[in-house]
Amino acid sequence: RIPDTTIRRLPAYLRVLELTHAERITSVALGKAAGFSSEQVRKDFAYFGAFGTRGVGYEVAPLVRQIRRILGIDRGVRVMVVGAGHLGTALVRYTQNNRSDTEVVAVVDVDPQVIGTAIGPLRVEDVRDLERLVKERQIALAVLTVPDYAARSVAERLADAGVRAILNFAPVAILTDRPEVIVKNIDLMLELQALAYFVKEGRDT
Amino acid sequence: RIPDTTIRRLPAYLRVLELTHAERITSVALGKAAGFSSEQVRKDFAYFGAFGTRGVGYEVAPLVRQIRRILGIDRGVRVMVVGAGHLGTALVRYTQNNRSDTEVVAVVDVDPQVIGTAIGPLRVEDVRDLERLVKERQIALAVLTVPDYAARSVAERLADAGVRAILNFAPVAILTDRPEVIVKNIDLMLELQALAYFVKEGRDT
Numbered sequence: 001r002i003p004d005t006t007i008r009r010l011p012a013y014l015r016v017l018e019l020t021h022a023e024r025i026t027s028v029a030l031g032k033a034a035g036f037s038s039e040q041v042r043k044d045f046a047y048f049g050a051f052g053t054r055g056v057g058y059e060v061a062p063l064v065r066q067i068r069r070i071l072g073i074d075r076g077v078r079v080m081v082v083g084a085g086h087l088g089t090a091l092v093r094y095t096q097n098n099r100s101d102t103e104v105v106a107v108v109d110v111d112p113q114v115i116g117t118a119i120g121p122l123r124v125e126d127v128r129d130l131e132r133l134v135k136e137r138q139i140a141l142a143v144l145t146v147p148d149y150a151a152r153s154v155a156e157r158l159a160d161a162g163v164r165a166i167l168n169f170a171p172v173a174i175l176t177d178r179p180e181v182i183v184k185n186i187d188l189m190l191e192l193q194a195l196a197y198f199v200k201e202g203r204d205t
Numbered sequence: 206r207i208p209d210t211t212i213r214r215l216p217a218y219l220r221v222l223e224l225t226h227a228e229r230i231t232s233v234a235l236g237k238a239a240g241f242s243s244e245q246v247r248k249d250f251a252y253f254g255a256f257g258t259r260g261v262g263y264e265v266a267p268l269v270r271q272i273r274r275i276l277g278i279d280r281g282v283r284v285m286v287v288g289a290g291h292l293g294t295a296l297v298r299y300t301q302n303n304r305s306d307t308e309v310v311a312v313v314d315v316d317p318q319v320i321g322t323a324i325g326p327l328r329v330e331d332v333r334d335l336e337r338l339v340k341e342r343q344i345a346l347a348v349l350t351v352p353d354y355a356a357r358s359v360a361e362r363l364a365d366a367g368v369r370a371i372l373n374f375a376p377v378a379i380l381t382d383r384p385e386v387i388v389k390n391i392d393l394m395l396e397l398q399a400l401a402y403f404v405k406e407g408r409d410t
């Protein structure tokens with residue numbers, strides 16, 4: 001579909017697009033900065049369905065995502081798992097074995113016996129470093145697999161550190177007054193309960 | 206809502222209802238067998254919204270369930286967890302701490318190091334005894350937390366032993382040709398993926 005010659009020019013376009021702070025860019029400006037003609041830019045982008053608006057140009061952010069995806073360097077959203085117990089460990093290992101748009105870049109725990117142990121290529125770090133790790137590793141998403149008594153305070157720390165979304169397994173409501181953080185609560189009991197209902201219903205028919 | 210005098214008569218009705226093989230029973234027949242007048246039966250059942258059909262009577266199975274639930278002896282659906290690794294252990298412990306209509310009555314594994322260990326009040330048993338345990342403990346539901354390579358063969362054994370539904374965490378399709386068993390596949394990566402998508406979308410707005 002996309003010719004090799006076009007693919008080879010994409011990294012040059014990407015470098016310019018990632019460095020600009022502008023929201024939009026014209027094919028003339030992009031071509032000039034990347035070292036190609038504006039016609040070449042328009043022709044290349046048309047191969048993957050990216051079209052600019054006359055006189056205004058292309059939206060930068062979606063273009064970056066598209067090019068990253070084509071080049072396969074689409075770096076997934078960076079994830080921290082908090083609580084390296086049974087559930088946390090099972091989830092970290094599972095993400096390591098499955099392709100997805102996320103990448104676990106930190107696993108933290110409070111227990112000195114657990115800190116320092118390895119889960120695949122990752123080493124469990126100290127939850128005291130939570131804020132530093134979220135900043136340094138640009139973590140946008142967290143998975144909460146701590147006991148119920150620890151969930152609320154850990155969630156507050158994650159929200160204060162700038163995490164945008166939390167997958168919450170602890171059976172308590174978290175961050176009810178922080179609309180800027182997306183919270184998704186998981187309760188596997190509900191799945192079990194639903195199956196139990198079907199099994200019971202089936203018994204009566 | 207329901208008067209104590211009515212509650213005290215319910216076990217007598219329940220004994221009759223559980224012994225009958227009929228699908229329906231009239232208030233006259235039920236009153237006679239339990240030792241009360243047909244008017245008393247109708248009055249008692251009206252308190253919890255159970256009404257019969259004139260000349261036909263009450264449906265037995267839903268009535269049994271309602272009375273069991275009122276008396277709190279509603280025995281949940283009996284569950285076996287197969288695979289007592291990280292995920293299995295986390296799930297068994299979680300069901301033990303939370304009220305639900307299910308009751309884990311067996312946890313099995315293949316690893317001699319794991320067999321015999323305790324998870325709360327339960328001891329891990331040998332997966333070789335799967336068929337015997339499903340029969341003896343009237344297990345209707347199974348949770349599959351084994352590695353992907355073991356999932357299909359274990360699922361076949363569960364279906365052959367008479368299990369009615371399986372909550373499957375292994376990332377492989379199981380029992381595709383056994384319509385009599387309800388299979389619910391769980392993939393927590395999808396939840397993570399969905400959150401990642403929201404976080405990424407948010408970045409562009």
Ligand SMILES: NC(=O)c1ccc[n+]([C@@H]2O[C@H](COP(=O)([O-])OP(=O)(O)OC[C@H]3O[C@@H](n4cnc5c(N)ncnc54)[C@H](O)[C@@H]3O)[C@@H](O)[C@H]2O)c1
Nearest residue numbers: 083085086087109110111146147148150186187188295299
């Ligand atoms: N929603 C569901 O369907 C579901 C299923 C299973 C378990 N759970 C819940 O998930 C949680 C984890 O379960 P588990 O079986 O893995 O428990 P676990 O005890 O094995 O693991 C909990 C881990 O959290 C760590 N921890 C405690 N306080 C912490 C803190 N302040 N910061 C960082 N780490 C901390 C502990 O050291 C431990 O390693 C529990 O809340 C449990 O109720 C939910």
Ligand SMILES: NC(=O)c1ccc[n+]([C@@H]2O[C@H](COP(=O)([O-])OP(=O)(O)OC[C@H]3O[C@@H](n4cnc5c(N)ncnc54)[C@H](O)[C@@H]3O)[C@@H](O)[C@H]2O)c1
Nearest residue numbers: 090094288290291292314315316351352353355391392393
């Ligand atoms: N769907 C999801 O979202 C999700 C999330 C995490 C893990 N998983 C999956 O769940 C499964 C369990 O994960 P885990 O981290 O607990 O792995 P684990 O290795 O800790 O546990 C697997 C357990 O299964 C036992 N086992 C192996 N073969 C068996 C057999 N034939 N009969 C009975 N027991 C057997 C092992 O001895 C071990 O105790 C894996 O398939 C994993 O891919 C799925």
